[in-house]
Amino acid sequence: MPGKMRLLFPLFLLGLVLGTQQALPPPCDSQIYCHGELLHQVQMAKLYRDDKEFVDMPMSGDPAQILQRFDELAAAYNHSIPRDEIKAFVSQSFLVKGQELDPWLPEDWRERPQLLYNISDPSLRAWAEKLHKLWKDLGKKVKPEVGSQPERFSLIYSEHPFIVPGGRFVEFYYWDSYWVVEGLLLSEMPRTVKGMLQNFLALVQRYGHIPNGARVYYLQRSQPPLLTLMMHSYVTHTQDLAFLRDNIKTLALELDFWARNRSLSVSVAGKSYVLNRYHVPYGGPRPESYSKDVELADTVPEDRRETLWAELKAGAESGWDFSSRWFLGGPNPDLLSSIRTSKLVPVDLNAFLCQAEELMSNFYSRLGDTSQAEKYRKLREQRMAAMQAVLWDEEQGAWFDYDLDTGKKNTEFYPTNLAPLWAGCFSDPEAPDKALKYLEAKQILKYKRGIPSSLKNSGQQWDLPNAWAPLQDLVIRGLAKSRSPRTREVAFQLAQNWIRTNFDVYAKTSAMYEKYDIDKGQPGGGGEYEVQTGFGWTNGVAMILLDLYGDQLTSGTQMAFLEPHCLASALLLSLLLSLLAQ
Numbered sequence: 001m002p003g004k005m006r007l008l009f010p011l012f013l014l015g016l017v018l019g020t021q022q023a024l025p026p027p028c029d030s031q032i033y034c035h036g037e038l039l040h041q042v043q044m045a046k047l048y049r050d051d052k053e054f055v056d057m058p059m060s061g062d063p064a065q066i067l068q069r070f071d072e073l074a075a076a077y078n079h080s081i082p083r084d085e086i087k088a089f090v091s092q093s094f095l096v097k098g099q100e101l102d103p104w105l106p107e108d109w110r111e112r113p114q115l116l117y118n119i120s121d122p123s124l125r126a127w128a129e130k131l132h133k134l135w136k137d138l139g140k141k142v143k144p145e146v147g148s149q150p151e152r153f154s155l156i157y158s159e160h161p162f163i164v165p166g167g168r169f170v171e172f173y174y175w176d177s178y179w180v181v182e183g184l185l186l187s188e189m190p191r192t193v194k195g196m197l198q199n200f201l202a203l204v205q206r207y208g209h210i211p212n213g214a215r216v217y218y219l220q221r222s223q224p225p226l227l228t229l230m231m232h233s234y235v236t237h238t239q240d241l242a243f244l245r246d247n248i249k250t251l252a253l254e255l256d257f258w259a260r261n262r263s264l265s266v267s268v269a270g271k272s273y274v275l276n277r278y279h280v281p282y283g284g285p286r287p288e289s290y291s292k293d294v295e296l297a298d299t300v301p302e303d304r305r306e307t308l309w310a311e312l313k314a315g316a317e318s319g320w321d322f323s324s325r326w327f328l329g330g331p332n333p334d335l336l337s338s339i340r341t342s343k344l345v346p347v348d349l350n351a352f353l354c355q356a357e358e359l360m361s362n363f364y365s366r367l368g369d370t371s372q373a374e375k376y377r378k379l380r381e382q383r384m385a386a387m388q389a390v391l392w393d394e395e396q397g398a399w400f401d402y403d404l405d406t407g408k409k410n411t412e413f414y415p416t417n418l419a420p421l422w423a424g425c426f427s428d429p430e431a432p433d434k435a436l437k438y439l440e441a442k443q444i445l446k447y448k449r450g451i452p453s454s455l456k457n458s459g460q461q462w463d464l465p466n467a468w469a470p471l472q473d474l475v476i477r478g479l480a481k482s483r484s485p486r487t488r489e490v491a492f493q494l495a496q497n498w499i500r501t502n503f504d505v506y507a508k509t510s511a512m513y514e515k516y517d518i519d520k521g522q523p524g525g526g527g528e529y530e531v532q533t534g535f536g537w538t539n540g541v542a543m544i545l546l547d548l549y550g551d552q553l554t555s556g557t558q559m560a561f562l563e564p565h566c567l568a569s570a571l572l573l574s575l576l577l578s579l580l581a582q
């Protein structure tokens with residue numbers, strides 16, 4: 001109950017200080033957006049349905065003054081400020097969310113890119129044209145005042161305009177942007193892509209890594225590392241080698257972050273290997289989900305709170321926030337409070353880095369720097385060996401997350417178990433066909449509306465029955481690398497399933513979603529917030545598949561999708577029409 005929480009704030013702080021466990025550093029320095037009593041009191045008062053609302057609100061004045069006013073208020077009420085007073089304080093000291101961004105019409109947007117002409121089915125082509133138009137709704141530009149007075153905003157200033165995911169996500173995100181970038185290139189918008197890359201590169205220059213998204217409260221966590229791949233897609237499209245040359249050192253800097261801050265050594269059969277994990281050693285509740293994190297922490301022993309909060313942030317860093325994938329093997333594998341993200345060595349993360357190392361080696365070769373090319377070639381070689389020894393399972397034909405606590409693989413199904421195929425991080429030419437056998441053995445192909453995120457229905461958004469666009473891509477374009485026509489046919493069928501789910505839901509709702517419920521064939525649910533529309537990466541993946549299979553994909557025969565009673569009325573109608581015609 002919020003009232004009780006307010007009374008308890010001094011105790012809450014005391015608990016952090018006196019707790020048997022040493023407090024980890026806060027998620028960022030801001031005493032308004034990241035930690036401190038103001039944030040605590042406001043978020044626990046639950047003024048908004050979504051905690052992200054408050055931390056996205058710009059300040060109406062100087063932060064020092066706002067903090068001082070708040071301290072006076074807190075003192076006046078002996079730290080149990082009535083909710084109405086908190087509400088009044090917030091509306092006096094903060095502006096409505098979204099003021100710091102302007103809508104932006106991408107300058108390189110043109111009608112009818114080539115992609116559309118390669119799509120045979122007229123309904124799909126018309127739909128693709130709408131997807132292409134959606135970039136115009138998702139373009140944003142940061143207002144100049146965020147650059148001149150950054151202390152008043154949680155938004156991190158970015159010089160170049162960008163495409164956002166949509167819905168509550170009005171800032172740009174790291175791994176989302178990869179699929180957005182692919183979509184933009186298919187929309188023939190390399191100038192927009194270049195600006196987005198420049199924003200990411202500037203973040204690496206400034207912070208040494210790319211935060212989860214462009215807000216200060218995301219600063220200490222990153223997201224699946226796909227910047228090198230984005231650069232590769234851009235350079236392949238434009239041949240802009242000068243841009244690559246100017247920025248290759250910054251790409252290297254980002255990979256250094258993953259090597260320095262996110263690597264660990266794993267011993268298997270007496271040999272030691274270096275691999276990576278998601279790991280965010282920062283404490284405190286996530287500012288954008290503050291009250292949820294505080295309440296969750298109430299359900300665990302006090303000395304586990306800080307660890308819990310760090311593991312939640314690591315879960316956010318993985319992009320899979322949240323999934324039973326991260327709490328399997330915990331004290332209660334059904335509960336989010338069992339989350340232990342950093343205790344797993346994830347297949348997808350290591351596949352992404354393996355791919356990045358190969359791309360870096362190729363980039364440096366092209367730029368004529370043979371010693372750097374060699375360095376990355378070696379790194380990739382080492383990682384391939386490590387993945388083979390630690391993650392690969394020959395018997396099942398797939399890779400599995402490695403559990404550092406048990407020294408065993410987590411053999412549950414996740415689409416990411418096949419990520420090395422997508423990332424081109426395998427040496428056995430039969431690997432895609434083994435993967436197909438694995439999917440058959442796990443009965444994954446019986447899901448006709450998309451590949452689920454897992455086979456466990458936990459109520460979390462990265463679990464059954466939810467399916468996510470990037471995970472479809474990981475599997476589909478992985479299998480598509482097979483030499484076997486049968487495996488490639490399955491890749492196409494999976495693409496067809498996913499496109500139809502996207503298309504059908506669009507036909508009903510006129511919107512694209514961040515995730516889909518493949519059980520009911522509707523927008524996804526579960527997790528911490530309402531399902532969001534937009535939606536950057538879903539649109540990107542749809543365009544990738546339309547580009548890959550445009551001549552074969554179909555929107556589905558109208559009749560097959562009619563309900564029996566509709567079918568009856570359709571028959572009646574055609575009978576009537578033929579009678580009239582006579």
Ligand SMILES: *[C@@H]1O[C@H](CO)[C@@H](O)[C@H](O)[C@H]1NC(C)=O
Pocket residue numbers: 209219220221260261
């Ligand atoms: C990464 O590690 C360095 C050196 O240990 C540290 O100074 C830096 O704060 C870390 N970065 C993050 C985002 O945790």
